[in-house]
Structures are given as structure tokens and as C-alpha cells.
């Protein structure tokens with residue numbers, strides 16, 4: 001019986017293993033992690049896969065987060081240039097799965113100890129009764145603050161929007177610095193204020209658009225007031241760099257951000273002493289408190305010529321050992337419950353802070369259109385923050401865009 005006849009039966013041809021158990025060929029992985037702080041750790045881990053499977057070559061390719069989703073869709077659609085494995089953001093996964101671009105993983109070597117995955121992390125990997133990815137990291141948002149500035153101003157961490165304003169006023173008065181950097185070019189930074197007013201973008205249960213209801217209008221008013229009152233500063237463009245620079249240089253006392261910002265933030269002069277970085281829940285609004293759930297999965301391209309090695313790669317990259325290493329080196333949150341018990345992880349202050357935050361993070365609807373809700377929202381969010389439209393009009397326009405996108409939703 002020739003080896004080919006023992007093929008893994010998944011129709012993989014060329015380059016892949018021939019079911020002889022010994023994996024071989026190339027696995028190209030598109031990683032979207034941040035260059036300069038996260039990428040080197042993921043690249044090293046990916047290449048270490050070859051230690052376990054000497055005949056497999058991992059081709060690590062870093063693709064910027066903002067480009068990867070459409071780049072993958074274009075490559076998958078044209079049938080050329082798509083990677084074997086993609087780091088698929090939680091909202092991209094149902095989109096890719098719906099388009100048929102991902103290999104279902106049920107019954108393959110990609111899925112090991114599925115019960116060990118946090119339920120809320122696994123949720124975004126499920127679509128139409130099948131599993132299309134493996135959860136890699138889960139995240140949410142909190143208030144990062146500069147303890148030195150807080151001490152100098154004699155203030156405590158704000159728990160509510162009102163306290164955020166009074167604390168920022170005191171920081172300004174005592175130190176001349178602005179309290180909060182509020183990212184203005186990414187609507188993800190609007191969500192905790194939306195949840196704080198008891199609002200949300202949509203209600204997927206009742207198929208209702210809710211961004212333009214009174215809670216949505218109130219949330220737009222809240223963020224506008226933070227900027228108009230001087231409690232927060234913002235930019236209409238280049239928000240990530242402006243936010244990180246302002247906070248790392250000690251120009252602002254607080255920013256709202258997530259675990260993916262920790263490694264880069266520690267590189268800032270203000271946080272050479274890591275103990276100077278404080279972390280706290282996002283402030284509560286008038287009707288509640290909450291931060292969004294985000295994160296990334298690892299998915300296998302349906303057209304991969306090397307499915308067996310890709311399944312094994314995905315399982316390895318989401319294994320307890322690799323997740324422990326990533327948590328230790330980058331303070332990113334594991335998606336496996338068992339990893340939180342490891343001493344390296346349990347001692348990490350950022351992880352012990354974010355785990356309960358992630359446990360109660362507001363889950364978003366894992367529908368194909370979920371990710372597409374951000375582009376129309378950010379247009380209005382930025383315009384409200386820069387006085388180019390009113391909270392009422394911004395909410396209304398966002399709602400209209402959503403109803404065009406979500407046919408037959410109320």
C-alpha cells in the first residue's frame with residue numbers, strides 16, 4: 001500500500017503529510033500581532049513548532065491588523081495567496097466561516113481538550129453548528145493609570161464618569177496634565193461608555209438596532225462632555241500612536257486600553273518601573289458598567305494544501321504550554337481555564353486583573369456582520385468628539401447605517 005493511499009483522507013494533496021503520522025510541508029501563518037512588542041514572541045513560538053515536526057516549515061508572516069481581514073478575503077476569493085493559518089479576530093471568524101473560507105475543525109487534530117476553553121472565548125469560534133477556529137487570546141478593556149501622577153494630584157481611581165471628571169479636574173489643577181486620553185478614531189473605545197448608559201450597538205436576540213435609542217444618544221453626550229470639559233483629550237486620526245505616546249510619556253494620567261497594550265506600555269519611560277502602571281475597571285455610567293469582549297482565534301484556510309500540518313500547528317499554538325508562555329511574556333489572557341492555575345500566570349498582575357473583567361465582559365453578537373458595525377459607528381463617534389455633528393444626529397446616522405447593513409432588523 002503506497003503512503004499516498006494512507007492519505008489523511010482530507011483530500012490534502014501535495015506538500016502535506018501522507019497520513020504516515022510524520023507531518024511535512026509548509027504552513028504559512030498570517031499573524032496580526034503588534035510589531036515591536038508582540039510579534040517576536042509569536043514568531044519564535046511558531047518556529048519552535050518545527051522542533052516537534054522537523055519536516056514542517058512554518059512561514060511566519062506578520063500582516064497589520066487593519067489590513068488582514070480584507071487581504072485574507074481577497075486571497076481566499078481569488079484562490080491564490082491565502083495562508084494556511086490566519087489569526088482571525090473574534091469578529092472576523094463568523095464572517096470568514098459564513099463565506100466558506102475556513103476549514104471546519106470538528107474531529108480534527110486542531111481541537112484538543114475543548115472543555116478547557118473559556119465558554120465566552122469558544123463562542124466566537126462556533127458558526128452554524130460547527131467549530132471554525134481555536135481561541136488564542138481573549139481580552140477586554142480597563143483603565144490604565146499612572147500611579148505617580150495620581151499620587152502627585154492626591155486622587156483615587158475614578159469608579160464613575162462623574163468621578164472621572166472630578167479626578168481629571170484635580171489632576172489638571174495640581175499637575176497641569178490631562179486626566180484621560182480617549183481614543184477617538186476607533187469605535188471600540190466608545191463601547192464601555194455605551195454599556196455604561198445601558199446601551200449597545202444592536203440586540204441580536206430581538207434583531208433590533210439599538211445604537212440610536214436614548215441610551216446611545218446619552219453615551220455620545222457623555223464622551224463629548226469628557227472632551228468639551230477638558231477631562232479627556234482625543235485625536236481624529238492616528239489614535240493608537242497618539243494614545244500610547246501620551247500615556248507612555250506621562251502627558252496624560254489615564255487611558256482606556258486592553259492587555260494587548262501592556263507590553264508596549266511597559267516600554268514607556270514612565271513605566272520602566274512596572275509598578276507605576278495601575279489598572280482598574282472602566283468607570284460606570286448612569287445605568288451600568290461594562291467593557292467589551294475582544295480577542296483572536298486561529299483558523300485554518302479551507303483551501304490549504306497542508307491541512308494536517310495546519311491542524312497540528314493550530315493545536316500547538318493554542319496548547320496550554322504555548323498559552324502559558326504568551327501570558328508570561330506578553331501578559332495576554334489565555335483562553336484555556338487550566339492555564340490560569342499555572343504559577344507564572346497566577347502571579348501576573350495584569351492577568352489577575354483582567355480575568356474577572358473578561359469573565360463579565362459584554363459579549364458581542366458573533367454574526368457575520370458583527371465586525372462591520374464598527375466602520376459606520378467610528379465615523380459618527382469621531383465627528384461627535386470633534387464637534388462635526390451632534391450626539392443626537394450621530395446616533396441617528398449610525399442607526400440608519402446599521403439598518404441598511406442588517407436587512408429586516410428593526
Ligand SMILES: C[C@H]1O[C@H](O[C@H]2[C@H](O)[C@@H](O)[C@@H](O[C@H]3[C@H](O)[C@@H](O)[C@@H](O[C@H]4[C@H](O)[C@@H](O)[C@@H](O)O[C@@H]4CO)O[C@@H]3CO)O[C@@H]2CO)[C@H](O)[C@H](O)[C@@H]1N[C@H]1C[C@@H](CO)[C@H](O)[C@@H](O)[C@@H]1O
Nearest residue numbers: 032033034065066067069070091188260294295371374375
Ligand atoms: C474597523 C474594524 O472594525 C472591526 O474591528 C473591531 C473588532 O471586531 C473588535 O473586537 C475590536 O478589536 C480589538 C481586538 O479585539 C483586540 O484584541 C485588540 O486587537 C489588537 C490585537 O490584540 C493586537 O495583537 C494587534 O493585532 O492589534 C490589534 C488592534 O489594536 O484591539 C482591537 C481594537 O483595536 O475593535 C475593532 C475595531 O478596531 C472589524 O472586525 C474589522 O476589524 C474592521 N476593520 C476592517 C475595516 C475594513 C475597511 O473598512 C478593512 O478593509 C478590513 O481589512 C479591516 O479588518
